[in-house]
Amino acid sequence: MKKIVILGAGTAGTIMANRLRKTYKKQIRQGDMGVTVVDQNDNHIYQPGLLFVPFGMYQPKDIVRSRKHYLPDDVDYVQSEIQRVEASEDKVYLGDGQTLDYDVLIVATGAQLVPEETEGLLGEGWRDKVFDFYTMEGATALSEKMANFKEGKLVVNFxxxxxxxxxxxxxxxxxxDSFFRRRGVREKIELTLVTSLDHCFTRPVAAKEFGSVLDDKGIHLVTDFATGSVDGAAGKLTSWDEREIEFDLLIxxxxxxxxxxVAASPGLGDELNFVKTHKATLQAECKENIFALGDATNVPTSKAGSVAHFQSESLIDNIVRFIDGKPLEESFDGHTNCFIETGFDKAMLIDFNYEVEPLPGTFPLAGIGPMQLLKETRLNHWGKLMFKWIYWNMLLRGRDLPMVSSQMSMKGKRQPVTSDDTAKAA
Ligand SMILES: Cc1cc2nc3c(=O)[nH]c(=O)nc-3n(C[C@H](O)[C@H](O)[C@H](O)COP(=O)(O)OP(=O)(O)OC[C@H]3O[C@@H](n4cnc5c(N)ncnc54)[C@H](O)[C@@H]3O)c2cc1C
Known part of the structure; x- marks a missing residue:
């Protein structure tokens, strides 16, 4: 009997469990294949929904469901903490004392926040003047603060x-910006985005578009700010080069x-505990029968649910090839797709991969859309809201999305005309 163990039952692990079950339905029924999924709790959070909690648009109950409900019945679910992987023994050690043997291991244990790595961030002022919205506790606490925030300096810092x-x-x-404008208090609130990047986003064409939206909304941008410490009591962010930014509310x-x-698993991870993974085959570097996807990997693309979904389409094929003794295909191209809420019921959309940066155009159909890339539209906003339904009903179930392939398509995308081009043409 072949044993496949999936570590993590978040977005990526759940999708893979469903894809494996579809691929090996007969073998699982006949007892020739066993799939086991491990996670530490039964609360599956729809993480993109955390963005809306501080603004009262979603309540916590709207975005949490039971993990088990999304896993197939004939897949074993073990609820336990993972302690380490011994690749040399093909074994996973769990917190409850169990060990799991595997023929193939899929690591889908995501990313975790490490606020303790930034001096002062968890000190005085935490969850009073200093909040996060990447956790349910943070987003919920922040919703109360936002409802009562009427004046002062609000700073968002990654x-x-x-x-x-x-x-x-x-x-x-x-x-x-739109939340405070609708409440009539925006003039009394200064909004500032503070980033370690040299612009508001990593890729230049999108950074220019997002930068214009920041300008239009009167939002300040501070770049190249490598945050060294946070002083919640004094309301001050300090960079490594000793620049200071004051805040009344820090997100x-x-x-x-x-x-x-991952740190306790010999050879598995890099210095940040991300699994060292081949960017196109999704095979782990440490051993051929280990694969990784989703936020857990160190591949150079965004950490996004859409990425986990696109990766799963490549990975399921490679796992079949691996089990059948065939060479792996280098099929994952870094495809990422993401809606960006811009306020007042509008959003933008980006679609890119390792090689191609987010470009303007139409999506998914050339010239038709109906979605517009890098442009604020109401339809993109409805797409973002619809994504919650798609997540629970299609994505997690391992279904392919209509008209959106796992590999990025250039159809509908166009290179923007730059001032250099205009000068050359003249
Ligand atoms: C605020 C916010 C907004 C976002 N917006 C978007 C968006 O608009 N579009 C988009 O595509 N993506 C978005 N994302 C990102 C997306 O949610 C993640 O990329 C996606 O959930 C990653 O899936 P994953 O399976 O790799 O990790 P996760 O879904 O985080 O799953 C990891 C699982 O591993 C388990 N685990 C970890 N360690 C252990 C252990 N030691 N023992 C047992 N179990 C363990 C965890 O309990 C968890 O269930 C957003 C994320 C956040 C926080």
């Missing part, structure tokens, strides 16, 4: 990349790392 959904800090500050996106057990 300490450094990588973070989950790198556009979420921008979305938060765009939504904050921090703390540093991220991989799951802690």
């Amino acid at each position: 300490v450094d990349l990588p973070i989950k959904c790198p556009v979420a800090p921008l979305e938060f500050i765009f939504l904050a 921090s996106i703390p540093l991220h790392g991989g799951a802690s057990f």
Whole structure:
């Protein structure tokens, strides 16, 4: 009997469990294949929904469901903490004393926040003047604070990349602008986005578009700010080069790392505990029968649910190939797709991969759309809201999305005309 163990039953682990079950339905029924999924709790949070909790648009109950409900009945679910993987023994050690043997291991244990890595962040002022919205506790506490915040300096700061959904800090500050305008208090509130990057986003064409939205909304942008420490009591952020930024309310996106057990698993992770993974085959570097996907990997693309979904389409094929003794295919191209809320019921959409940065155009159909890339539209906003339904009903169930392939398509995308081009044409 072949044993496949999946570590983590979040977005990526759940999708893989459902895809494996569909692929090996007969073998599982006949007892020739066993799939076991491990997670530490039964609360599956729809994490993109955390963005809306501070603004009262979602309540916590709207975005949490039982993990087990989304796993197939003939897959074993073990609720326990993972302590370590011994790749040399093909074994996983669990916190409850059990060990699991495997023929194939899939690591899908995501990323975790490590706020303790930033001096003072968890000190005086934490959850009073200093909040996060990347956890349910943080987003819930922040919703009360936002409802009562009527004047002062609000600062959004992501300490450094990588973070989950790198556009979420921008979305938060765009939504904050419309939230305070609708309440008639925006003139008394200064909004500032503070980033370690040299612009508001990593890729230049999108950074220019997002930068215009920040300008239009009168939101300040502070770049190249490597946060060294936070003083919640004094309301002060200090960078490593000793610049200071004052705040009355700080929304921090703390540093991220991989799951802690990765550090205890010889050879598995890098210095941040992300699994060292081949960026196109999704095979772990440490051993051929280990694979990884989702936020847990160190591949150079965004940490996003859409990425986990696109990766799962490549990975399921490679796992079949591995089990059948065939060479793996280098099929994952870094495809990422993400809606960006810009406030007042509008959103933008980006679609890109390792090689191609987010470009303007139409999506998914060339010239038709109906979605517009890098442009604020109401339809994109409805797409973002619809995504919750798609997540629970299609994505987690391992279903392919109609018209959106796992590999990025250039159809509908166009290179923007730059001032250099205009000068050359003249
Ligand atoms: C505020 C916010 C907004 C976002 N917005 C978007 C968006 O608009 N679009 C988008 O595509 N993505 C978005 N994302 C990112 C998206 O949610 C993640 O990329 C996605 O959930 C990653 O899936 P994953 O399975 O890799 O990790 P997760 O879903 O986090 O799952 C990891 C699982 O591993 C388990 N685990 C970890 N360590 C252990 C252990 N030691 N023992 C047992 N179990 C363990 C955890 O309990 C968890 O269930 C957003 C994220 C946040 C926080």
